[in-house]
Every structure is written in C-alpha cells, then in structure tokens.
C-alpha cells in the first residue's frame with residue numbers, strides 16, 4: 001500500500017481509504033462478521049484511513065467500525081467521522097452527537113472530524129454562528145479530535161468561499177472522471193492544494209455507477225485500449241493520477257473489490273496516465289454525459305421517504321433505461337420496486353412533501369425527476385394493473 005504525506009501534520013495516510021457507507025449487507029442489515037473481517041483484511045494490507053459518519057446506517061455504521069477496531073486495531077488506523085449539520089440546532093446538540101460518536105466508536109479521540117455535507121457558505125455560517133468552530137478548536141486542544149475538516153457537495157463558488165473561511169486541516173470532495181467540472185471541480189481541488197489543505201476524495205466510482213452502469217460502448221472503449229484493466233481500475237487510476245489528492249475513499253462491500261483496490265493502490269503513480277489514456281477518458285465522458293439522465297450516486301441521504309419511495313432505486317432504473325439501453329428495464333423496475341410485495345416503493349407513491357430534497361448532495365430535483373420516472377417507467381396503466389394483480393394475489 002502506498003501512502004501520501006498529510007502536508008499539514010506529517011501523517012502518512014494510505015492512498016486508499018475505506019469508505020464505510022457501503023459495508024457488506026445481509027438483507028437490509030450490515031453483515032457484521034463479514035464487514036469486520038473485511039476491515040481487518042484492509043488494515044493488514046496497509047489501509048489506515050477509515051471514513052464513517054453519525055448518520056450512516058442510523059448509527060450502526062460507527063458502532064460496527066468501533067467494534068471492528070477493538071482489540072488492538074484502533075492504534076493502527078485513523079478514524080474519520082462527521083457531524084450532521086441538519087441535526088445541529090444548538091451547540092448542545094453537537095456536543096451530544098460527539099459524545100455518542102465516541103461511545104459508538106469505542107475511542108477517546110477522533111482523528112479526522114468533518115462538518116458533514118456542506119453545500120453552501122450559508123450552511124457553514126450558521127454552524128459558525130452557533131459557536132461550533134470554537135468548540136471544535138477546544139476539542140482539538142483537549143485531544144478529543146485531531147483534525148478539523150468538512151465534506152462538500154455544493155458548487156465551485158461556495159467551495160472556494162468555505163475553503164477560505166477557516167484554517168481547515170483537511171477537506172473532502174466528490175471527484176471522479178465524470179465530476180471533473182462538477183461540485184468542487186478540478187479548480188477547487190487545485191485551490192485546496194495551493195492552500196496546503198489535504199484533500200480526501202469520495203465517490204471515485206460515483207457510488208459504483210462507473211462500474212455497474214456503463215453503456216456497452218464505454219466498456220468497449222476501455223477494453224479496446226487495455227483489455228486487462230477493469231472499468232473500476234480505469235476510474236480509480238484517473239483519480240489517483242492527481243498528485244494533489246491525499247486519500248481516495250472507496251466504499252468496498254466485498255472481498256474482491258478490496259483485493260482489486262489494494263492491488264491498484266500498490267502500483268498506481270501520480271501523473272502516470274498517457275496521452276492516449278487521457279483521450280479515452282474524453283471520449284468516455286462525452287458518451288456518459290449524453291446518456292446520464294439523473295446524477296444520483298445512490299448515497300441514500302434522501303432516505304427514508306415517509307411514503308416509502310425508494311428514491312435511489314427509482315433513479316437507478318431510470319438511468320439504466322438510457323445508459324444501458326436495457327429493454328427489460330420496466331420489468332426490472334416493477335420487480336425491484338416491489339410492485340407485488342407488501343411494501344412497494346415506486347415513484348408514483350411520492351406525495352411531493354419535499355422532505356428528501358434538502359438532503360441530496362447532488363441537488364437533484366427529486367420530486368420533478370420522480371414524476372418523469374413515473375411517466376416513463378409506470379405509464380397510465382401501472383396503478384390499475386398493479387392493483388388488480390395485488391388483489392388477485394391477495395397482497396395487502
């Protein structure tokens with residue numbers, strides 16, 4: 001495993017960080033023994049940066065990481081976790097959240113502590129006006145946290161404003177070959193580096209979509225250049241090609257993904273992509289931008305919907321219709337959205353309450369897009385036909 005030096009504090013951080021949002025699951029729950037074994041395997045192969053958040057898995061994610069690091073593993077790694085701004089109305093809320101996090105993580109200090117998912121400067125200003133930054137500095141002096149940072153999902157201008165508003169120890173941005181000009185953008189990455197602020201990258205595979213949701217023409221384009229390299233390898237190499245990036249977080253949910261990522265992270269070098277390879281990315285990006293309808297990464301921050309809509313699931317099916325030119329997409333939509341189950345989760349269940357939209361880091365107009373999903377994947381006959389089928393099958 002290669003490391004890159006944190007320019008602010010001299011720590012050697014593995015270039016591959018473990019993003020704990022997408023741990024292996026069994027049914028709807030984390031598969032605990034498998035997740036713990038995966039975390040140990042990562043540490044044994046040199047991964048020393050683990051990223052979680054207060055809200056991941058309704059708190060189960062931090063607790064799982066805490067359990068996995070028990071018994072001598074904690075000292076080998078850096079823990080990053082996050083404070084959810086939307087749950088912080090007062091300083092007392094933030095204090096309570098951090099106390100809970102320390103308990104869940106079974107530790108007395110958090111190495112990298114982030115304001116989670118800032119989207120604009122006003123959000124930072126609100127937290128700052130509550131005294132959050134002074135309090136975080138006190139925690140840093142007391143050794144309860146070691147580094148203060150933020151994760152970001154807004155636009156380039158706000159990223160710059162936030163970056164310049166506080167002497168951050170690090171920042172975390174979404175970055176991959178499809179997002180070079182999206183959110184913080186490459187300009188934001190370069191600015192952070194110029195300011196000497198370490199950069200952690202999340203979503204290098206856009207929630208796996210740059211592997212599982214590629215049009216055939218794109219996989220062929222990659223394969224025609226280097227048939228031995230997977231789509232994941234192409235995407236990760238593109239991110240690691242940037243010397244300004246310290247750590248790339250990958251949400252690894254199975255053993256094969258972990259092994260592949262470790263292999264790539266042991267050999268990849270910055271500024272090593274050839275001119276021909278960079279041209280492949282340009283062609284791929286053109287195809288992908290033309291075909292992606294909703295830029296949903298599947299992060300699930302918008303969930304749960306009070307009316308039971310599986311928001312990322314709906315968008316995934318809808319994108320597949322265009323990205324994969326999948327003729328059976330309607331059938332898959334009916335099936336995966338539980339049309340004949342006790343709890344269907346289709347787009348037409350949306351009551352437009354708007355609860356989800358403020359949580360979406362990609363700023364997707366969820367209500368509007370769900371109407372399109374309803375129109376294109378359900379059509380006018382869906383509800384009466386589904387109602388008859390459910391009645392016939394005695395599903396309540």
Ligand code: SF4
Nearest residue numbers: 305350351353354356
């Ligand atoms: S706007 Fe629609 S999808 Fe979003 S939370 Fe409300 S009902 Fe659910």
Ligand code: SF4
Nearest residue numbers: 296297299300302360
């Ligand atoms: S709609 Fe937004 S918040 Fe919901 S899963 Fe997609 S990207 Fe995440």
